[in-house]
Amino acid sequence: MRNMWLIIRREYLERVRTRSFLILTLLLPGIMTVVMLLPGKLINMGGKVQHLVVVTSTPQFGETVRQRLLSPVGDTGDDDEANEDTSAAKPNPEPEYIIDLDANPTEVERAVLRDKVTSQAIDGYLWLSDDAIASGKVTWTSRNMISFGERSRLSASLNRIIQYERLAKNGVTAAQADGLLKPVKIEAVRMERGREAKGSGGGKFLEVAVMVMLLYMAVLLYGISVMRSVLEEKNSRIMEVLLSSASSTELMTGKLLGVGAVGLTQILVWAVMGIVFALPAMAMQPSFSDLQIPPGVLVAFAVFFLLGYLLYSTMYAAIGAITTTEQEGQQLQFFIIIPLVLSVFMLAPVVRNPDAPAMVWVSMVPFFAPVVMYARIVVQTPPVWQIVLCLLLLIGTIAGIMVLCARIYRIGVLIYGKRPNLPEILKWLKYAKA
Amino acid sequence: MASIEPPIMRSTSPAGTGTATAAGTVELSVVRKCYGDFVAVDDLSISIQPGRIYGLLGPNGAGKTSTLRMIIGIIVPDSGQVSVFGEPLRRAHMDQFGYLPEERGLYKKMKVLEHLVLLAQLKGLSGAEAHKRAQSWCERFELTAWTGKKVEELSKGMQQKVQFIGAILHDPKLIIMDEPFSGLDPASAVSLKDVLLELAKSGKTILLSTHRMDQAEKLCHSICLVNHGRAVLEGDLNQIKARYGMCNVQIKYDGDARFLQETRLVQSFNDYGNHVEVRLAPGADTQELLKLASAGARLSKFEVMEPSLEEIFIDAVSKPAVSKPAAGKPNA
Numbered sequence: 001m002r003n004m005w006l007i008i009r010r011e012y013l014e015r016v017r018t019r020s021f022l023i024l025t026l027l028l029p030g031i032m033t034v035v036m037l038l039p040g041k042l043i044n045m046g047g048k049v050q051h052l053v054v055v056t057s058t059p060q061f062g063e064t065v066r067q068r069l070l071s072p073v074g075d076t077g078d079d080d081e082a083n084e085d086t087s088a089a090k091p092n093p094e095p096e097y098i099i100d101l102d103a104n105p106t107e108v109e110r111a112v113l114r115d116k117v118t119s120q121a122i123d124g125y126l127w128l129s130d131d132a133i134a135s136g137k138v139t140w141t142s143r144n145m146i147s148f149g150e151r152s153r154l155s156a157s158l159n160r161i162i163q164y165e166r167l168a169k170n171g172v173t174a175a176q177a178d179g180l181l182k183p184v185k186i187e188a189v190r191m192e193r194g195r196e197a198k199g200s201g202g203g204k205f206l207e208v209a210v211m212v213m214l215l216y217m218a219v220l221l222y223g224i225s226v227m228r229s230v231l232e233e234k235n236s237r238i239m240e241v242l243l244s245s246a247s248s249t250e251l252m253t254g255k256l257l258g259v260g261a262v263g264l265t266q267i268l269v270w271a272v273m274g275i276v277f278a279l280p281a282m283a284m285q286p287s288f289s290d291l292q293i294p295p296g297v298l299v300a301f302a303v304f305f306l307l308g309y310l311l312y313s314t315m316y317a318a319i320g321a322i323t324t325t326e327q328e329g330q331q332l333q334f335f336i337i338i339p340l341v342l343s344v345f346m347l348a349p350v351v352r353n354p355d356a357p358a359m360v361w362v363s364m365v366p367f368f369a370p371v372v373m374y375a376r377i378v379v380q381t382p383p384v385w386q387i388v389l390c391l392l393l394l395i396g397t398i399a400g401i402m403v404l405c406a407r408i409y410r411i412g413v414l415i416y417g418k419r420p421n422l423p424e425i426l427k428w429l430k431y432a433k434a
Numbered sequence: 435m436a437s438i439e440p441p442i443m444r445s446t447s448p449a450g451t452g453t454a455t456a457a458g459t460v461e462l463s464v465v466r467k468c469y470g471d472f473v474a475v476d477d478l479s480i481s482i483q484p485g486r487i488y489g490l491l492g493p494n495g496a497g498k499t500s501t502l503r504m505i506i507g508i509i510v511p512d513s514g515q516v517s518v519f520g521e522p523l524r525r526a527h528m529d530q531f532g533y534l535p536e537e538r539g540l541y542k543k544m545k546v547l548e549h550l551v552l553l554a555q556l557k558g559l560s561g562a563e564a565h566k567r568a569q570s571w572c573e574r575f576e577l578t579a580w581t582g583k584k585v586e587e588l589s590k591g592m593q594q595k596v597q598f599i600g601a602i603l604h605d606p607k608l609i610i611m612d613e614p615f616s617g618l619d620p621a622s623a624v625s626l627k628d629v630l631l632e633l634a635k636s637g638k639t640i641l642l643s644t645h646r647m648d649q650a651e652k653l654c655h656s657i658c659l660v661n662h663g664r665a666v667l668e669g670d671l672n673q674i675k676a677r678y679g680m681c682n683v684q685i686k687y688d689g690d691a692r693f694l695q696e697t698r699l700v701q702s703f704n705d706y707g708n709h710v711e712v713r714l715a716p717g718a719d720t721q722e723l724l725k726l727a728s729a730g731a732r733l734s735k736f737e738v739m740e741p742s743l744e745e746i747f748i749d750a751v752s753k754p755a756v757s758k759p760a761a762g763k764p765n766a
Contacts, residue, residue: 002558003556006552006555006556010541010544010552014541014543014544018543233539236539236540236541236542237535237537237538237539238539238540238541239539240503240508240533240535240537240539241533241535241539241540241553241597241600241601242556243508244506244507244508244528244531244533244535245528245529245553245556245557246556247525411509
């Protein structure tokens, strides 16, 4: 016990004291922020004022179109839930238009407009002649590819205009048309712990995604560093000295917990930084404000994150023990990443149908449990026996792998040279009883 | 001693036969270790008495390191029995061992003093005590200026000294060193040797392996010559020499060299120009050779020589069939 504590302390202090730890801890949140915000900024930068020409058969219709295009987006009506709360004073990132009207839909005029587009006098033109509308196919001509969002917005606006126009032609007034065309919205209500819970499940998915991301990051960053530290000991041959003082299990657990604690420290620092800096900003974003995480889920998060982290780190240590170089280790790393990636693939079906028997059993498999069982708990609390069984299996597996690893470790570190094959490893396991 | 017995007890014999009569600090009885098909240690039996310096000698790949590792308990013998301090090897014994592995290993990024303290703490010393002892040993080995430096900043020789200190810091009863002198400059080697002798005087048992016969010859009380995992010779160094010894004669002469052809007395000879070295035939008497030589030639030197360990070793190894009977134990 004392030896294990000494090893943990060494592993922890040695790592936390390094400059690279400090730099990574402080810098990564900054880099992440930039990476996350930059694409948004870049898109907004494209949103300069567009100068376009609307070509219609009559000036009145052109005016209607202009009004519609310049009015706020939400009014288009049949846009879906993305615009649920446009009424809130939301900064409007939509591109704005300067719209000129043109009531001369002739081929000559079209040629002139084309030239204007080419010479950059205007950004584009919309061909809305009566003929075009009758044929149900209007054209938007511009120099740039139209973005997907812009296209659907345009199309929604135009459809609305044209529907009203057609109805008007058939003697339906605008007020009647409003009533006829009023869209129906679907509100998602889930039954959660006997209560109705609003929200489309997007928040739930986020909770799970955060877990997956953190677990993935922690496993990749620190699992590899466990592997590396085992390899380092092998290559520096210090194992022999250590093994003459402590048991391989003490060394192994000490190393895992020490390196593990470094990862947790880093994540904790990031979490604190995130809460301090990001919370005010997040509170402003309406999509985050309905994200209320019940304490039970937080506990589940902590438990499954720690266990998952431990499980995968142990597997990394084993790889470190049976290989001699980092390259070799990285090839085998594949076997660790696969279950992790598989459990990510299983997220969608699990969130959709957390109680399906297949999902229940998948969530029991220790290699998937940290992600899948956690996802089930987030979406809909499974029966207690399932959680308990899952935890027992997970802990048992970790302990089992740890014991096996300690044995492989013990012999693997003393044998230099070629990588052992499976029969050899099995033989080691049998021999290394002490 | 029990160890001459044929290796019947190899299979599963528990503690008992091998250890009952064991008085030594370390007793190996018919210990065997294989790596795959390769037999690294082949039914080796040795006995190391307390307070002695015991040398495990042999060429590279003879099985020395495997033997040491089995004594320390890092690897487990396939068969046979290892006992220390009169009882079968247990984990609890480990804290009484000080081990210097052949492949030196230290954490490169750790500071020298911290590293030494860690090693001693792992052996059960308190932090404060470990600190105090590490300081004083560093003084002795002139490392004081380096205690705050990282291990990787030290020269190889200095690292080796650090490792040596790490092995003895906790005042172990049994000190096991694998090639302790390799990589040391002559001055450091001397101070290391002095420390080892001092430790032996204070009652510690020291087991060292080396392939340098001259060092073993100066330092060890007892030796075991190992080749291909087998003990070729084992026992008290002086007795071994005595048994092998007095069979070489160095002669400086002037005149008739016919005495060299006397096959009854001379087995072989080596002419070095200003002298010849004669190897006596088995059972030959040096006095008879002296008489014969002086009869025909004028002698300026006639010296009966003790064979060097190196010669003994080469002799023992080069004719395994002949030396095999002697392999178990020198029956002196």
